[in-house]
Amino acid sequence: MSETGWGGYRTAGDGGGLGRTLEGFRRQATVVHALLLREMQTRFGRNQLGFLWLFLEPLMLAGAIATLKSSFEFGHSIPGVSMFVFALVSYLPYFTFRAIISRAPGTLRANMTLLYHSRVKMLDVVLARHLLEMAAVVTVMAMIVVGVAIWGDQPPADIPTLLIGIVLLFLLAQGLGLMAAAVSAVSEIAERLIHPLIYLSLPLSGALVPLHVLDPMIRDLMLWNPQANIHEMVRDGFFGDLLPSYYSVGYVLFWVGLFNLLGLAALRAVRPKLEF
Amino acid sequence: MKLSPPTRPSEPLASAGAAPPLVLQGGKPARRAAAGRGMGVRHWFALLVLLPTLIVGAYYVFYAANIYESEARFLVRNRGGGGGSAVDALAGRAGGIASAISGARSGMEESRAVAAWIGSYAAVNTIRGDIDLVEMWRRPEADVVSELWWETPQLEWLAWYFRRRVIVTLDPETGVMQLRVHAFRPADAHRLAEEVLRRSEELVNTFTARSIADTLRAAQADVDKAERRVLAAREALIGFREREQAFDPASTATGAVTTITQLQGALAQARTEYEERRRFMRPDNPQLQVLQNRVAALQQQIATERARVTRGEEALTQQVAAFERLELERMMADRELASAVGSLEAARSDALRQQVFVMRVSEPQMPEYPLYPRATFNTLTVFVSLSVLFGIGWLLVVSAREHAS
Numbered sequence: 001m002s003e004t005g006w007g008g009y010r011t012a013g014d015g016g017g018l019g020r021t022l023e024g025f026r027r028q029a030t031v032v033h034a035l036l037l038r039e040m041q042t043r044f045g046r047n048q049l050g051f052l053w054l055f056l057e058p059l060m061l062a063g064a065i066a067t068l069k070s071s072f073e074f075g076h077s078i079p080g081v082s083m084f085v086f087a088l089v090s091y092l093p094y095f096t097f098r099a100i101i102s103r104a105p106g107t108l109r110a111n112m113t114l115l116y117h118s119r120v121k122m123l124d125v126v127l128a129r130h131l132l133e134m135a136a137v138v139t140v141m142a143m144i145v146v147g148v149a150i151w152g153d154q155p156p157a158d159i160p161t162l163l164i165g166i167v168l169l170f171l172l173a174q175g176l177g178l179m180a181a182a183v184s185a186v187s188e189i190a191e192r193l194i195h196p197l198i199y200l201s202l203p204l205s206g207a208l209v210p211l212h213v214l215d216p217m218i219r220d221l222m223l224w225n226p227q228a229n230i231h232e233m234v235r236d237g238f239f240g241d242l243l244p245s246y247y248s249v250g251y252v253l254f255w256v257g258l259f260n261l262l263g264l265a266a267l268r269a270v271r272p273k274l275e276f
Numbered sequence: 277m278k279l280s281p282p283t284r285p286s287e288p289l290a291s292a293g294a295a296p297p298l299v300l301q302g303g304k305p306a307r308r309a310a311a312g313r314g315m316g317v318r319h320w321f322a323l324l325v326l327l328p329t330l331i332v333g334a335y336y337v338f339y340a341a342n343i344y345e346s347e348a349r350f351l352v353r354n355r356g357g358g359g360g361s362a363v364d365a366l367a368g369r370a371g372g373i374a375s376a377i378s379g380a381r382s383g384m385e386e387s388r389a390v391a392a393w394i395g396s397y398a399a400v401n402t403i404r405g406d407i408d409l410v411e412m413w414r415r416p417e418a419d420v421v422s423e424l425w426w427e428t429p430q431l432e433w434l435a436w437y438f439r440r441r442v443i444v445t446l447d448p449e450t451g452v453m454q455l456r457v458h459a460f461r462p463a464d465a466h467r468l469a470e471e472v473l474r475r476s477e478e479l480v481n482t483f484t485a486r487s488i489a490d491t492l493r494a495a496q497a498d499v500d501k502a503e504r505r506v507l508a509a510r511e512a513l514i515g516f517r518e519r520e521q522a523f524d525p526a527s528t529a530t531g532a533v534t535t536i537t538q539l540q541g542a543l544a545q546a547r548t549e550y551e552e553r554r555r556f557m558r559p560d561n562p563q564l565q566v567l568q569n570r571v572a573a574l575q576q577q578i579a580t581e582r583a584r585v586t587r588g589e590e591a592l593t594q595q596v597a598a599f600e601r602l603e604l605e606r607m608m609a610d611r612e613l614a615s616a617v618g619s620l621e622a623a624r625s626d627a628l629r630q631q632v633f634v635m636r637v638s639e640p641q642m643p644e645y646p647l648y649p650r651a652t653f654n655t656l657t658v659f660v661s662l663s664v665l666f667g668i669g670w671l672l673v674v675s676a677r678e679h680a681s
Contacts, residue, residue: 024676031679123675216449257664264671 031119035111035128043132059140062091081242085152086210088144089238090231093166094207096137097173097227098198100130104177105184105191122267126181134170141166145238157240165233168249171256172226178263185270206231212244219246226255317670325666329659336655341419342646346465348455348473349637352387352480354630386483386632387446387453390476394444394455399475400435407471409434413441415460422649423460442472452637462643469640477634488627495616495623502613509606516602525595526603529585536581543574 066087104126108115111125141162149155156162184191202208206228211219222228229247236245393399403409413424424437441458455472459465517523550567557564585593 020680021673021677024673024678024680027679028676119679121675121678254661257661257668261664261667261671264668264675268671268675 027119028121028124031121031124032128032131035114035120035124036131039128039132057136059092059143061095062088065091081239082152082154085144085148085154085238086235088148089235090207092137092140092144093169093231093234094202094205096133097169097205100133100170100173100177101180102195102198103129103133104180105194108181108185122181122271123264126178126267130170130174130177133173137166137170138163156238157242158237160237162234162237164249165230165237168233168252168256169227169230172230172252172259175256175259175261175263179259179266182263182266182270186273201227204228210235210243211246223247223251226252320670321666324669325659325662328662329655332658333651333655335421336649336651339419339421340649340651341417341422341460343422343458343460343648344462344465344643344645345647346457346459346462346469346640346643347638348469348640349452350455350473350476351452351635351637352383352390352632353635354383354632383451383632384448386480387451389483390479390634391444391446391453393479394442394472394476395435395439397431397435399472400438401431402475403468403471404434407468409438409468412459412461412464412468413437415464418460442468455640457640458648466640466642473634473636473640480632480634484631484633487630487632491623491627491630492620495620498616499613499620502609502616506606506609506613509602509609513602513606516599520595520599525599529593529596532581532585536578536585539574539578539581543571543578546570546574 066084107126107129108122111120114120114125115122145156145159145162180194184194204222204225204227206222206225211222211228211232214222223246229249229252232245232247233249233252235243236247239245400409410424410427410429414427415423418424424434426433429437443456443458445454445456446452447454455469457465457469457472459468546567550564550571553561553564553567
């Protein structure tokens with residue numbers, strides 16, 4: 001690691017704009033990589049189930065909800081769409097979304113000591129956490145897809161759509177997480193408000209129900225929420241024609257861009273208060 | 277403050293912090309770099325955001341060709357119910373999700389089929405036989421970006437362009453379909469819209485014809501089968517009668533049995549009378565002689581009748597059994613024919629009710645003002661999205677460069 005990551009710093013001082021930027025990116029990648037490893041160590045430990053928890057945690061939660069839902073037979077039923085698989089595919093991305101945003105406020109405080117290192121910037125810390133969550137959800141999703149394809153005899157309809165949907169959700173959460181981290185760094189009230197807001201947003205997120213079963217008027221209202229669009233997209237990627245879906249990628253991209261811009265700017269704005 | 281326990285990343289960090297190049301970089305060069313960066317941002321912004329926006333804007337202002345839109349609205353309806361009406365939609369929803377998903381609303385299926393057809397290769401192929409689409413979308417006034425790019429496009433490319441210029445949307449609530457056709461001349465747009473609409477009507481008519489033919493064909497086949505069965509049953513009956521020389525063995529048999537019964541009754545009576553007279557009459561009394569003769573005659577007659585009923589191959593019982601089978605077959609065939617004819621009648625009236633047709637809500641208009649391209653909106657969109665992207669990129673670059681400073 002030390003050779004690839006830090007070997008090139010001799011060129012850092014003398015290079016012009018582009019060279020310096022590239023060098024910066026390379027170093028930032030190294031820092032994020034290191035933080036990612038550290039984050040894994042602190043969060044999952046070594047002696048217990050270790051990294052396995054990364055995959056088991058969302059899988060167990062989604063599985064529990066799916067079992068609950070299918071055993072009580074409430075909600076909607078769509079021919080060809082298993083309740084269990086539906087719950088898995090719907091809830092898992094939502095869990096990641098929630099995990100990223102609800103962990104965001106604590107991220108900076110938990111890693112405050114790291115910021116004493118001049119190499120470690122706030123963005124690196126946040127990025128490392130988000131990437132970890134992202135890796136978790138992609139892995140779990142892959143396991144679900146393979147499992148359902150083997151035992152449920154239902155291969156995903158469109159893997160690129162599924163994958164792009166998950167990446168978009170991650171990027172959206174990343175933008176919101178940046179904002180949440182920045183806001184909670186300056187205001188404790190805002191930090192306290194984030195959790196209730198996340199819970200309140202669950203019914204509006206479109207993760208619980210396929211928009212197809214909703215009244216078209218309510219569906220149109222729901223589609224104002226970019227998150228609902230993304231959940232529909234993920235389900236579209238998984239179920240394909242079994243479940244009609246409604247989403248607009250352009251609309252989602254717009255919000256993703258806006259949130260990320262605002263998040264990055266906000267994090268930069270609160271930097272004087274936190275970094276050294 | 278105390279540092280966090282030495283984790284692996286912190287070690288190279290510490291050594292890097294003490295590295296000489298960082299010291300070398302202080303002072304004047306740093307300030308120049310900062311000033312340069314400020315200029316750079318402005319330059320980069322001009323290059324990456326303003327320039328593309330200007331190019332797009334200039335394209336729209338000076339170069340882009342006017343595009344006219346001709347719009348038509350129509351409804352695919354069933355003759356029976358109000359196809360695709362709000363009432364139907366409500367009924368579909370009340371009937372449960374399953375029915376809504378299987379598309380059980382009447383008229384909606386045909387609407388979706390029409391929407392799917394427009395834009396299909398078959399549709400493009402049909403329409404290009406009537407209208408020279410290539411010429412229409414390669415008018416001299418069309419600009420290079422928005423015109424059809426190929427002079428002699430293959431069907432696939434033409435269809436690709438067709439789908440961009442001919443847009444169909446279906447409102448699932450009201451069932452109204454909106455057809456929008458874009459072309460570089462008002463008359464072209466109008467003509468193509470009219471053509472697409474006409475072809476859609478034809479398609480719907482073939483749906484109707486096919487569905488009526490399907491429904492009737494099954495019913496007609498039933499009727500034909502029943503007719504053949506009736507004819508066969510009659511034939512068999514006639515053949516039987518000719519062969520057996522009996523019009524109705526059943527009634528013949530009944531008659532014979534009745535005769536025997538009557539004869540037996542008469543015989544019993546005659547015997548009784550004979551026995552009665554014999555008690556008080558002399559044996560040579562002529563009256564007894566008469567009775568005796570009568571009994572003998574009756575016995576003779578009964579034997580004859582019996583023989584006739586149960587005689588060998590032509591035994592009446594067997595004849596009756598065969599006859600009854602044939603008679604039953606004939607009755608069944610008759611009944612089947614009657615019911616088949618009934619179903620045919622029902623199917624015919626059903627098919628008439630199933631008739632689907634296109635109801636034009638609004639005819640395609642002759643465009644007067646070019647609604648497209650939407651120059652201001654598109655330019656603003658380009659500007660805003662590029663600005664956002666630039667902002668993100670810039671923030672990322674700045675944070676990356678901090679690592680290298």
